[in-house]
Amino acid sequence: MFNKYTWIVLKKELTDIFRDKKTIITSILIPILVFPILAFVIGSSTDQFLGQNNNPVDMALISEEENKLEEFLKANDNVNIIEVENPQEALKELDIKVILKIDKGFDERIERGEAGNIEFIYDITSSRSDMAQSRLNGIIGEFSHSITLSKLEELGISSQILNPINIEKTILENQQADQGIGLMILSIILPLMLTVWSAVGGMAAATDLGVGEKERQTLEPLLTTKASRLSLLMGKYFAVVVAGILGTLAALTGFGIASEINPNFTGSGVTMPIQSIIAIGILCIGLALIFSALELTISFYARSFKEAQTYLSPMTIIVMIPAYFTMYLDGKEIPDLFLHIPIINTISIIKESIVGVFNIEHILIVAGWTIVYIGLALFFTVRMFNKESVIFRS
Amino acid sequence: MIQVKGLTKIFKKVEAVKNVSFTVEKGTVFGLLGENGAGKTTTLRILATMLKPTSGTASIDGTDLLVDPEEVRSKIGILFGGETGLYDRLTARENIKYFGLLNGMSKEEVSRRINELSDILDMQEYIDRRAGKFSKGMKQKVSIARSIVHNPEIMLFDEPTSGLDVTAVRMVHDFIKRLKDQGKTIIFSSHSMNEVEKLCDVVGVIHKGKIIEVSTVKNLREKYNNMELEDIFVELVGDKNV
Numbered sequence: 001m002f003n004k005y006t007w008i009v010l011k012k013e014l015t016d017i018f019r020d021k022k023t024i025i026t027s028i029l030i031p032i033l034v035f036p037i038l039a040f041v042i043g044s045s046t047d048q049f050l051g052q053n054n055n056p057v058d059m060a061l062i063s064e065e066e067n068k069l070e071e072f073l074k075a076n077d078n079v080n081i082i083e084v085e086n087p088q089e090a091l092k093e094l095d096i097k098v099i100l101k102i103d104k105g106f107d108e109r110i111e112r113g114e115a116g117n118i119e120f121i122y123d124i125t126s127s128r129s130d131m132a133q134s135r136l137n138g139i140i141g142e143f144s145h146s147i148t149l150s151k152l153e154e155l156g157i158s159s160q161i162l163n164p165i166n167i168e169k170t171i172l173e174n175q176q177a178d179q180g181i182g183l184m185i186l187s188i189i190l191p192l193m194l195t196v197w198s199a200v201g202g203m204a205a206a207t208d209l210g211v212g213e214k215e216r217q218t219l220e221p222l223l224t225t226k227a228s229r230l231s232l233l234m235g236k237y238f239a240v241v242v243a244g245i246l247g248t249l250a251a252l253t254g255f256g257i258a259s260e261i262n263p264n265f266t267g268s269g270v271t272m273p274i275q276s277i278i279a280i281g282i283l284c285i286g287l288a289l290i291f292s293a294l295e296l297t298i299s300f301y302a303r304s305f306k307e308a309q310t311y312l313s314p315m316t317i318i319v320m321i322p323a324y325f326t327m328y329l330d331g332k333e334i335p336d337l338f339l340h341i342p343i344i345n346t347i348s349i350i351k352e353s354i355v356g357v358f359n360i361e362h363i364l365i366v367a368g369w370t371i372v373y374i375g376l377a378l379f380f381t382v383r384m385f386n387k388e389s390v391i392f393r394s
Numbered sequence: 395m396i397q398v399k400g401l402t403k404i405f406k407k408v409e410a411v412k413n414v415s416f417t418v419e420k421g422t423v424f425g426l427l428g429e430n431g432a433g434k435t436t437t438l439r440i441l442a443t444m445l446k447p448t449s450g451t452a453s454i455d456g457t458d459l460l461v462d463p464e465e466v467r468s469k470i471g472i473l474f475g476g477e478t479g480l481y482d483r484l485t486a487r488e489n490i491k492y493f494g495l496l497n498g499m500s501k502e503e504v505s506r507r508i509n510e511l512s513d514i515l516d517m518q519e520y521i522d523r524r525a526g527k528f529s530k531g532m533k534q535k536v537s538i539a540r541s542i543v544h545n546p547e548i549m550l551f552d553e554p555t556s557g558l559d560v561t562a563v564r565m566v567h568d569f570i571k572r573l574k575d576q577g578k579t580i581i582f583s584s585h586s587m588n589e590v591e592k593l594c595d596v597v598g599v600i601h602k603g604k605i606i607e608v609s610t611v612k613n614l615r616e617k618y619n620n621m622e623l624e625d626i627f628v629e630l631v632g633d634k635n636v
Contacts, residue, residue: 005496008492008495008496009496012481012484012488012492015483015484015488016481016483016484019483019484020483216479216480216481216482217474217478217479218479218480218481219479220439220444220472220474220479221472221474221479221493221537221540221541222493222496223442223444224442224443224444224467224470224471224472225467225493225496225497226464226467226468226496226497226498226544227496228464232496388445388446389405392439392444392445
């Protein structure tokens, strides 16, 4: 399977791949850059969001008489009451984010022990207006709570009556309080990233080495050399696998840079044992071996570069479906069936590793299936490469 | 020596080559003359073991192509016409070296041979330049070097001058003559009567997958009252078309 001719082809193909700007851009540069850019964009928009949250709420107040709520709001630093001639128009233009209407007799109703009526007018299609009404709701909630407390005090009742149950939350030993969100982010992003890039990282190389060779008319001379078809095919196959693995490593590098730019991007407080990282690495290489064979098969089948790209493009979506399907899968409760389904089984092991589970039985089952899938994929590739009607298809 | 015995190739329902038999003696140039789609390329592809015959076989210097295809491939060199395919991102030297190594040569042998071929084919100026921006003529020279880097005893030329300009055509013709002088056995496929007449010792006329005549150019002339080869071809093919 791996003889001197395979090695010659592999070396030549890797030289060729690394001299191809297109392959370098799609397989190495994009995976390295996409996560840092994503982290930067998410970080900036989060900062912007938090910045808006820290600014006072720009609002208009409609009230026919003086009342305590108006006094409370005017004294509150988180509120900026703006005088406008036409509040509805100002809201449409987002000069103000929310209008508060306080009904006549508000204070009297509260004095009588009834509910005071107020109304929020806001633009539901604007996230900033929606957020402003939500913040104003919280601020008025504080005012409402202070009224409740003073009423209870007047009646001689302890405010403890409002909280009849005390809840204490304790996490397991060796766990950190902020780990939960980090685990959730990582268990969604990491499996998606690793599986997608392992599967599609070699796509550009597969296209070039299969149908590209046919289109350049270099395949026929190659088939007349002393090297057997299997040796030629294996050289090409391993070159595509290397490109796929490099794509995955590039994505991981990008992921690392992204976590430096924006620590919230990857989630903090998550550590994985070394054996889990090795298992994930091996299984991702397994995925690259399966998909490289499939991509090369499709590439040899295609008549032209364009046709190959049409066939290969949906493969990214095919890989993303299981990644999305298992997005909220709990790494501590993997259904047995999932260990037998391609892609999903690799994702299951990644999810287990993220939550600190190292189940050797599960890993061996997935590794076994991965070997079977590699064998099947290669069987089709070899068959396709030996088919005269495919190789000389034009 | 090449011996072709009852070679037949059927693609689905199309019989591209029908019971073709001929012999090419060592050191001779055999011209396979036929119209487009006559079966020339399919015959050469079978001889180069790229295609498996549906029936029949052939032997190259005593090696049956069905028994030991790898050995057959090591004995032949093949040059295709039309758009010559090279690896654009590799230099001319790297292109030739790749094929030398894949034909079982050592690195030292290949290196020596490339220098030799570079002198013979006058490629010194661009031997270390990437092939992407080569002219058709330059590409054809690299292709020639690639096909003979392992110094095969038998050469197959599949319409090698197709699409080339006059200078490049002359270069290919000179090259074939040089190989002939070296005693190589050559099959040269073409639909150009002039080329075949100029270069070949023996002509095999192929039409609709069948060999309809095999003879020396001289004998053909005698048989057809000293007619031009083109007229002989038209008469032969015309008969079969009726």
